[in-house]
Amino acid sequence: xxxxxxxxxxxxxxxxxxxxxxxxxxxxxxxxxxxxxxxxxxxxxxxxxxxxxxxxxxxxxxxxxxxxxxxxxxxxxxxxxxxxxxxxxxxxxxxxxxxxxxxxxxxxxxxxxxxxxxxxxxxxxxxxxxxxxxxxxxxxxxxxxxxxxxxxxxxxxxxxxxxxxxxxxxxxxxxxxxxxxxxxxxxxxxxxxxxxxxxxxxxxxxxxxxxxxxxxxxxxxxxxxxxxxxxxxxxxxxxxxxxxxxxxxxxxxxxxxxxxxxxxxxxxxxxxxxxxxxxxxxxxxxxxxxxxxxxxxxxxxxxxxxxxxxxxxxxxxxx
Numbered sequence: 001x002x003x004x005x006x007x008x009x010x011x012x013x014x015x016x017x018x019x020x021x022x023x024x025x026x027x028x029x030x031x032x033x034x035x036x037x038x039x040x041x042x043x044x045x046x047x048x049x050x051x052x053x054x055x056x057x058x059x060x061x062x063x064x065x066x067x068x069x070x071x072x073x074x075x076x077x078x079x080x081x082x083x084x085x086x087x088x089x090x091x092x093x094x095x096x097x098x099x100x101x102x103x104x105x106x107x108x109x110x111x112x113x114x115x116x117x118x119x120x121x122x123x124x125x126x127x128x129x130x131x132x133x134x135x136x137x138x139x140x141x142x143x144x145x146x147x148x149x150x151x152x153x154x155x156x157x158x159x160x161x162x163x164x165x166x167x168x169x170x171x172x173x174x175x176x177x178x179x180x181x182x183x184x185x186x187x188x189x190x191x192x193x194x195x196x197x198x199x200x201x202x203x204x205x206x207x208x209x210x211x212x213x214x215x216x217x218x219x220x221x222x223x224x225x226x227x228x229x230x231x232x233x234x235x236x237x238x239x240x241x242x243x244x245x246x247x248x249x250x251x252x253x254x255x256x257x258x259x260x261x262x263x264x265x266x267x268x269x270x271x272x273x274x275x276x277x278x279x280x281x282x283x284x285x286x287x288x289x290x291x292x293x294x295x296x297x298x299x300x301x302x303x304x305x306x307x308x309x310x311x312x313x314x315x316x317x318x319x
Contacts, residue, residue, distance in 0.1 A: 004031050004061060008247055009081040009120065011112050012088035013037035013065070015236040016128065016243075018046050020085055021063060023244035025050055028059035029251060034077050036066045038088075043067060068115075075115040081123050083247050084116050086139065089129035091234040092227050098131035098186050099312070106316055109135050113142040124250050124285040127152045127261075128243050132185040136261045137274040137313040147263035148286040154185030155259025155276045156242035161222040162191060165215045170206060172198055179203075180259060181219065182276045182298075183305030189276070190301040191216045192294065246281065253283040262286045268299060270306045273313060 010021045013035050021035040037043040047065030054060065068074035078084065089105035092098065109129050116123060125143060127136040127150065136152030143150060158181040167174040176199045183190030193212055196203035203212060218225070226235040249256045262279045264270050267289045278290040294302065 004029060006030050006082045006251060007032045007034065007080050008083045008085070008251065009034040009036065009078050009123075010085045010087060011036050011116075012086070012129075013039070013043040013046055014087065014091065015233060016091075016240055017085075017087035019236050019240035020087065020243050020247075021046070022050055022053075023240055024247060025054075025061045025063050026057055026059055027244070027248060028061055029248065030061045032062045032064060034064045034066065034081065036068045036074065036077065038068055038070075040067050070111075072115050072118070075119050078116060078119040078123075081120040083126065083250050084120055084123045085126045085128065085243055085247060086112055086116075086135075087128050087243075088112050089135070092130065092223070094228050094231060096227075098223075099134075101130050102134060102312075102316060105129050105131075105135060106138055109138055110142050113139045117143050117145075123149070124283075125150045126243060126246055126250075128239065130185075131312070133261055133274055133276070133309045134312050134316040138316050140263070140274065141317055146284075147265075148284055150263070151246070151279070151281075151286055152185070152261030152274065153239065153243045153246055154261045155181055155278075156246065157239050158185065158189055158219060158222065158276075159259050160238055160242065162196075162215065162219040165218055166196070166198065166203065166207075169211070169215060170198060180278070182259065182278070182302055184276060184309050185261065187220065188301075188305035188308045189220050190298060190305050191219065192292075192298050194295050194298060195292065249281040250283060250285060255280055255282050255287065257281075257290050260286070262289055264289060264306070267291045268294070268302055268306075270303060273306050273310045275302075275306050275309055 043065030047063040050063040066077040140150040162179040163177040180192040180195040280287040
């Protein structure tokens with residue numbers, strides 16, 4: 001018998017949100033997964049469909065769908081949620097950068113977070129709306145939550161993309177590849193080749209610098225590559241897997257160390273900014289940021305990323 005407890009909510013029932021809700025439900029570790037959206041009937045319909053998959057997949061977690069309104073109608077369904085994943089916002093269209101979404105998504109995220117504070121004041125917030133680093137900072141500011149209880153999903157996804165590209169290039173199982181990216185989710189993403197191995201052997205012994213750089217460039221543009229192929233919408237299978245794993249680490253108080261967007265205050269000589277770093281994740285969100293030895297050039301890149309993100313995060317505070 002699985003012991004199920006707690007309630008997790010996913011805001012936004014697009015492809016990303018609904019797939020995240022499905023993954024969380026199929027873990028069968030929660031009493032309830034809540035899915036909300038502003039499109040009338042969409043979350044209810046998806047929840048009904050997911051609940052009908054329960055006898056087939058054999059999970060007992062209940063899925064609840066709820067349409068929400070502009071004045072906060074429907075958000076009372078969040079009451080008692082220990083974790084809230086915010087996927088609400090517009091996805092990218094071909095040729096758009098994540099930053100192009102900033103004003104529209106800032107308004108959406110602000111409204112969502114205000115309602116989360118009202119109905120689930122003890123929740124851990126996991127932000128996935130783009131531009132990621134800026135929306136995470138905005139959610140922290142609007143919520144007033146302790147910084148550890150607000151984190152963003154970025155590094156898990158970027159690292160997964162990097163690992164997949166390395167595995168594909170070398171023709172090895174993905175499970176034998178270990179990679180790491182820090183910094184921002186976007187142009188100032190900082191891959192950490194010194195932390196990248198294949199079967200515990202350094203990546204640089206297996207690929208030359210130019211080949212690694214090629215994979216890094218592809219990783220940086222990994223989301224855009226998918227947006228360009230899909231034409232309408234953006235990636236959601238890998239992103240939802242990353243968000244669901246983060247939520248699982250919080251729910252199970254696992255202490256897993258994951259690359260996430262977290263509040264950095266002194267680590268790596270960087271202070272007062274939400275940035276992609278490794279962090280130990282537990283019941284209260286981020287227990288601590290985990291610092292690792294970086295090469296001088298990796299550290300310089302991370303500090304550059306921090307300043308780029310800092311400038312944008314102060315802009316977003318006024319939106």
